[in-house]
Amino acid sequence: MSADLLQLDVDTLFEQHGVSEIDAVQKKIQTVVENKREELRTMVGERYRDLLKAADTIAAMQTSAGTLIEQVHCVQSNCRSLNEQQLLGFQTTPTAAEVQLQQRTANKQLSNYYSTMVQIKLLSSLPELIWTHIDREQFYAATELFIFSRHISTGLQLDAKNALMQRLPVALKQWEILRPFHVTIKQSVLAVLEREQLSAEMAVDCMLSLLLLDKCDLGQVLQTFLQLRATAYVNCLQSQSSDADKDKPRRVKERILASLHILNGTIELLDTCLLANGLLFVRLAECIAPTSPPSISRMDSSERQLAYLLPDIIAGYKPQFETPKLAPQQLSDALRQWMSQIDRLAAKQLQQIFALVGNMQTIQDIKLAAGATASRSYAELEQQLKLPQAQLDFYRIKYMPLINARVREIIRSSWSAALQQTYEQVVKLVENSTPPAPLQIWREQSDDLPLSLAAALSDQPKRLANRTKGYETATIALCGHFDAQLAAIVQELNVLLQEQTTRAEDKLALIKFLRETAQQQMTEYLRQLKALRLQERHALLQALRNTLALIELCPHLKLCFCQPSSWRQWAGNLTAGGVEQWQRLCAQFEEELLQLWLHIVDDILARHNCAEKLPHPITHDVVLRDFALWQTQTLEQRDEEHDQNVQSTIRIPSQPRLSLQTYLHGLIQALNDAVPQTLPPKVLHAFNQQLLTQLLAHYEQLAAAEGTRCSQNIALQLYFDLKFLESVFGVTREERSLYEQFHALQRSLRDCIDPFDFELFAEHITVQVSRSTTRLHGELGVLTPSQDNTQAASGSALSHEADPNVLCLSSTGSTSLWFPLLPIVMPQAAAATAAVQAERKSLASAPDKGTTTPTRKPLGRKSDASASASTNSSINNNKSKSSAATFFGMSQEWFR
Incomplete structure (x- = not known):
């Protein structure tokens, strides 16, 4: 309940509750406050009572201690006075033994004097010697000398109450000079362990120095070593210059390879130094061995000659080590912890360094160099430490994913930059268009066509x-x-x-x-x-x-x-x-x-809507202006009753309406003005679909008009127009919707024509539609693709799959974007020409005989009619061979 009152929002309380409810809440809060006050008073009273009791106990203890000290002083004074009273009657003259004892004491004091002087001389020589070893990076020797100086200083400080030591304060001052070497040596050791290049001998020397200097166990030294190698890894990634050359800028590739070398080198050092029978344990065994020389052997020869004056505890001093132990599990845990730390550092630092790599050549150089340095296998070490297989392959685990990620980023950024520049250029071209x-x-230039085959290829x-x-x-x-x-x-x-x-x-x-x-x-x-x-x-x-x-x-x-x-x-x-x-x-x-x-x-x-361009409805004036001259056909029929030939003439449309042709030509002109190039097949197909849909809608209105229903000639012309559009635009059964609309509308117009007349006109209309299509196909070539392109319009591409070639201008393949140059090569035109030639050959071979077609006859008579179309010109079958065909070795059929 109190928690709810503490979290209470005052504004919400006044917004959602009334005055009585707010008063109730206030009373609850006051009740809780009073309870808390009572609890606080009780708690403070109990603690204050305990505090007073403790203070009284301390005062009583202080009084007891003072009384005890006084009694001890009294006992000491009584014992001293009693001793003096008992020895008053026993004082005599010194004997020979006492004289010898005094002489021995004097010799001892003299020897002590010389020993003290030699120790002070050692202390004065040690700073320079320690600095020499530090400069030579012989840290274990420097640490041993420092421990030796501390041992000497400790012995001298124990005799601080001696009269000689009181007269020689230089010993104490010399230790003040030597004391900072503890920090100096340790800092130097830690600085060396942070280096990128670290040999096994130097690492062992530094670890021995830490063992001796801090008197710590080997586990702590291992933790310090791994922590410093992690620091070296970070410094390598962040440093802008190498340790060898501070002035020369460091390249990213060098920093990456150096960081990998640090990781691999750390594992090699652990393998060489800290495993069983490692280099560190060998050196420790040499230092602990009884045959190892004492620390004074590291002094100069002049100091070593005075070693006989020193006490044995100083002359024979050697550093002492506890027997170091490092269990495999301890090494494994420390290594796992270090690897986790490296993972965190690599996630931050290494990824940022790889982000600076700008090209694949640098990445290849990194891979070649890293592959050479990461060739060693640590399978034995992993087996001893019970680590997962290839866990110590830093190149494969940490560097290869970053390399692959950087390669992907380079590819992505290069692609993005290239496409962004291209898009900006496209936008600029569009804005300036x-x-x-x-x-x-279409203006030709001298360099349009290649001048040689080599240039063309x-x-x-x-x-x-x-x-x-x-x-x-x-x-x-x-x-x-x-x-x-x-x-x-x-x-x-x-x-x-x-x-x-x-x-x-x-x-x-x-x-x-x-x-x-x-x-x-x-x-x-x-x-x-x-x-x-x-x-x-x-x-x-x-x-x-x-x-x-x-x-x-x-x-x-x-x-x-x-x-x-x-x-x-x-x-x-x-x-x-x-x-x-x-x-x-x-x-x-x-x-x-x-x-x-x-x-x-x-x-x-x-x-250019056809509803606006084409006339509607069709009146007599429109017929006179719009309908072209019809073709007159002469029909011959034989009357069986009178046994004689009867001739009759019929008139059929020879071409589409003039308004339809004008509209299509105007549409072509508008299309050429809008798009100087011919439309791709897929676009042309969509264009034709919409165009034919509009035309069909217009012709449906014309077919439904009263004038069309009443006039057979108008219906016949409209029927001809539809057949022409179906033929010239290549509407096939594959285009089911348009095909059915065309034929439904044709059937509607055919119903307006006398069936007997339509049966008589049908064949001739088909021939005229074919001729008209052949004649106008080339003029309407922008709108009417080749037959192959028409059949493949739905699946054709907007662009060439192969390289663009000039020959596409005269190609009729399904991949061509253009209509053929010569209309005569169109499949429809060739078929129409073949049909006309076949008809003319049949008329020429049998001028007096023709095929019979039904015609109007009186009711109850039977007769056979033979009809033939009158021709206006003859066909010349003798064609000269083209010089181009002769030159290229082609047949004449290629030019048809």
Whole structure:
């Protein structure tokens, strides 16, 4: 309850509760406060009572102690007076023994005097000697001499009440000079243990010095040693200059390799010095051995000659060591703790150092040098200390992950920087783009075509092919710069992949990471491009061309997905996956760019709507202006009753309505003004789909009009238009929706025509539609792709898979972006020409006989009618062979 009252919010209390509730809470708080006060009074009273009792006890003890001291002094004085009274009657003259004793005492005092003088001389010589050993980094010798000086000083200080020592205060002052050597030696030892380069002999010497100086056990020395090696590791990573050359700046590679050398060197020192029968235990055994020389042997010869004057306790002094013990479990625990500390330091310091590495060549140098230094195995040490296998392989555990992470970061940052620069250039080109002048891209230049086969086969840009696709000089330069940056990334990665020390799984991971990075970056580029929300037509075209150019004119972009042949020995199963991912990326680009294309298509169709351009409804005036001259066909029929031939004439449409042709030509002109290059097949297919949808909607309105229902000629012309559109745009059964709409509308118009007449006109309408399609196909070539492209429109690409080539201008393959140069090579045109030639040959071979077709006859009569179409010109079957065909060895059929 009290805890709830302490956590009570006053503002909330006054907001959520009434006055009576607040009064109740206040009373509860006052009750709790009073209870706490009572508890405090009780607790203070009890403690105060205990304190008074303790004070009284201390006072009583003080009184008892004083009384006891007085009694002891009284006993001493009584004993002294009693001793003097008892010896008064026994005092005599000195005897010979007493004289000898006095003489011996005098000799002893003289020997003590000389010994004291020699000890003082040793103390005065030791500072310089200790400094000499410290400068030579002989720390155990310096420590032994310091311990020896402390031993001498301790002996002299025990005789401080001696009259001689009272007359020689220099001994005490000399110790004051020697005392700071404890700190000086220890600091020097710790500084040496923090060095990057540390030999086993020097490490053992320093550890022996610590054992002797601080009288600590070997476990503490081990902890100190490992802590100092960790400090050396941190200093190595943070230092800007090496120990050997303070003035020369230290490179990042050198710092990384030096830090790895410290880690490996520490393990080697533990293996060499601290394991069973290690160097440290050998040196300890030599120091403890009875045959080891005393400490005075380290003095100069002049001091050693006076050793006979010293007491044995000083002349024979040797440093004493407790038997050092270091259990394997103790060493294992200390090593694990040290490795955990190294992990924490590496997570901070080492990762920051690796972040400064800027290229793959430096990483390769690091790997080569580190691989050479990390070749030693510590399997025996790991087995003795019961450590996991390869736990002491710092290069593999700590450095390889950071190296791989840095390689990935270099790849990612290089990719990101390259794509960001490219995106900024694309945005700049889009912002500076202006509506293109008519035909400005189609102007020929002298360097469009290669001057030699070597130039054609080289990697130089195909100028004419690029111009046909709308790739301007700025776009080609943009792609060249982007491809050069990607080439640098691929080349740097190739440096690591060719390096022999890199494991196969690491190479495979790098190849996979490059592919994933390329996928992410290109997806991000598309996202940024869509975020621009471009609306102007020329800006959309500029963005489309630049984006398509990245796919077509940057071969190293594809290499990021489809690995080079030199990488496939490591890529393995990734090769097929890379090809599939590249295809998915191309499909993704096509889909996104198709949406941008559709903005242009929608804009063009919105500005040139067929509902506004084509007349509606069809009146007599429209018929006179819009319907072209119909073709007159002469039919021959035989009357069986009168046994004679009867001739009749029919009139059928010969071409689409003039308004429809004008609309299509106007649409082509608007399309050429908006997009100087022909639309890609996929975009053209979408454009035609929308165009035909609008035309079908318009013709549905015309078919439903009263004038069309009442006039057979209007219905026949509209039927002809639909057949023409279906033929010229290549509407097939694969396009089920459009195909059914066309035929449904044709059936609706056919219902407005007399069935007997339609059966008579059907064959001739088909021939005229074929002729009209052949004649107008070339003029409508911008809108009507080849048959192959029409069939593959839904699956064709917006860009070439292979390198762009000038021959694509005359290609009719499914990968071509352009309609053929000559309409005569179109499959539909060839088929129509073959049909007309076959018809003319049949008429020429049998001028008097024709195929019978039903015609109007009186009710109840049966007759056979033979109809033949009148021809206006004859066909010349003798064709001269082309000189070009003769030169290239081609048949005449290639030019048909």
